[in-house]
Amino acid sequence: MKRRLKSQLKSQMKMIYEAPVPQGKEAFLQKIERMEKEEWRQEEELSCWKVLGIQIGYIRKWNWLVSVLFFAAVIVAEQSVKGRTLWGLSAFVPYLALMVVAEGLRSTRYRMEELELASRFSVKYILLARLGALGLFQLCLLLLLMPFLYTIRREAILEIGIHILLPWLSTVFVMFLMIRKMHGRESHSLCVGTAVIVSGACMTFGIMNVSMFDLAGAGVWTLLLVSGAVLAGREVYQFIRQSEELQWN
Amino acid sequence: MDYNIEEQYDKIYRYCYMHVRHRQTAEDLTQEAFLRFLENKSYREVGKCLAYLYTIARNLCTDYYRRNKEEALPDEYERLLSSSAEDKSGEEYLIDTLDLREAVQQLEIEEQELLVWRYVNDVSVTDIAKILGISRFAVHRKLKSVLGRLEDIMGKGREH
Numbered sequence: 172m173k174r175r176l177k178s179q180l181k182s183q184m185k186m187i188y189e190a191p192v193p194q195g196k197e198a199f200l201q202k203i204e205r206m207e208k209e210e211w212r213q214e215e216e217l218s219c220w221k222v223l224g225i226q227i228g229y230i231r232k233w234n235w236l237v238s239v240l241f242f243a244a245v246i247v248a249e250q251s252v253k254g255r256t257l258w259g260l261s262a263f264v265p266y267l268a269l270m271v272v273a274e275g276l277r278s279t280r281y282r283m284e285e286l287e288l289a290s291r292f293s294v295k296y297i298l299l300a301r302l303g304a305l306g307l308f309q310l311c312l313l314l315l316l317m318p319f320l321y322t323i324r325r326e327a328i329l330e331i332g333i334h335i336l337l338p339w340l341s342t343v344f345v346m347f348l349m350i351r352k353m354h355g356r357e358s359h360s361l362c363v364g365t366a367v368i369v370s371g372a373c374m375t376f377g378i379m380n381v382s383m384f385d386l387a388g389a390g391v392w393t394l395l396l397v398s399g400a401v402l403a404g405r406e407v408y409q410f411i412r413q414s415e416e417l418q419w420n
Numbered sequence: 421m422d423y424n425i426e427e428q429y430d431k432i433y434r435y436c437y438m439h440v441r442h443r444q445t446a447e448d449l450t451q452e453a454f455l456r457f458l459e460n461k462s463y464r465e466v467g468k469c470l471a472y473l474y475t476i477a478r479n480l481c482t483d484y485y486r487r488n489k490e491e492a493l494p495d496e497y498e499r500l501l502s503s504s505a506e507d508k509s510g511e512e513y514l515i516d517t518l519d520l521r522e523a524v525q526q527l528e529i530e531e532q533e534l535l536v537w538r539y540v541n542d543v544s545v546t547d548i549a550k551i552l553g554i555s556r557f558a559v560h561r562k563l564k565s566v567l568g569r570l571e572d573i574m575g576k577g578r579e580h
Contacts, residue, residue, distance in 0.1 A: 180567075181539045181540075183520050184520075185539075185540050188437075188438055188536055188540045189434075190433060190437035190438075190443070191437075193446075194443070195447055196433075199429070199454070200425060200426060200429065203425060
């Protein structure tokens with residue numbers, strides 16, 4: 172019985188659950204086709220670079236201005252004030268990182284997250300575009316400073332690189348880690364706190380006139396620099412991924 | 421893309437019709453399900469589209485049930501049920517189909533839903549598992565249990 176039931180079940184069930192012929196199928200399929208064509212056309216019009224361009228326009232102007240001013244100030248200071256350690260420069264870098272993170276938190280801070288989640292380009296893409304644009308811009312400026320400082324100071328490029336990049340990367344890592352783990356205004360305050368602590372530590376070493384190689388060997392610093400880059404990259408990736416989960420919720 | 425809108429339209433429509441038993445409503449729900457499905461492009465790209473489509477249709481049907489709890493069901497379905505077997509040839513086949521139809525009507529709506537997915541719309545066990553949020557093994561067990569119940573109901577019917 173069971174075997175016969177199973178073998179006949181398909182054809183019989185199809186007959187039992189037969190529905191009347193749908194009336195609006197053709198019209199609906201044509202409508203869908205038109206919608207998809209329109210969607211493709213819009214997607215072609217709004218390419219990835221255009222979205223990035225639009226988002227760059229939404230990043231607050233003073234973010235760019237402060238980054239460029241920092242770059243200019245370092246160049247002027249290095250040419251006029253000789254013999255200062257690089258710790259002073261390191262002490263300012265965490266605040267640049269704070270600017271990037273603050274830009275990433277704007278949606279949450281102004282309670283615009285829900286609106287952005289419902290928009291055509293999800294908050295994930297917006298964050299990717301904004302953080303990518305500002306973060307890469309700052310990183311490029313910092314990397315550009317390295318050969319410049321090398322020509323003036325004649326210090327090891329590794330030392331300059333660590334002084335410039337490590338505070339930025341470590342601050343970005345700690346800040347994004349805190350944002351991911353904690354929510355609300357507390358995380359914003361902790362980000363400011365992190366920038367102040369990293370900056371303060373660099374400043375203290377500068378005042379004490381401690382050489383970075385007195386604190387640890389070149390190998391340890393290199394390892395810290397690489398770890399900082401990997402961890403910061405991972406945290407930014409996780410932060411953006413978490414925003415995608417938010418969309419699903 | 422592992423779905424064909426034209427092919428899936430008929431299946432989703434049949435599924436909605438099973439629930440609401442009214443042609444126009446079933447068609448409205450089908451089109452609404454497709455529009456919602458097509459709205460969410462990112463989900464279509466992660467390869468769960470069929471399960472997602474059925475989940476939308478299922479939720480829409482559930483919403484329809486809730487809204488129309490008080491209303492009597494249209495008799496269109498009943499009329500169709502009683503007339504569609506008359507065209508089939510072969511006395512035994514006709515009797516079996518009528519038996520099966522009566523038996524199926526005694527099943528719970530969730531059990532009928534499972535039969536429609538698997539045997540009418542040819543939805544794979546993997547996709548059914550995704551729709552219901554259970555394991556493939558659990559789907560096999562449920563199917564087996566529903567078939568067992570059908571067999572019991574039909575057996576009892578024959579005894580009478």
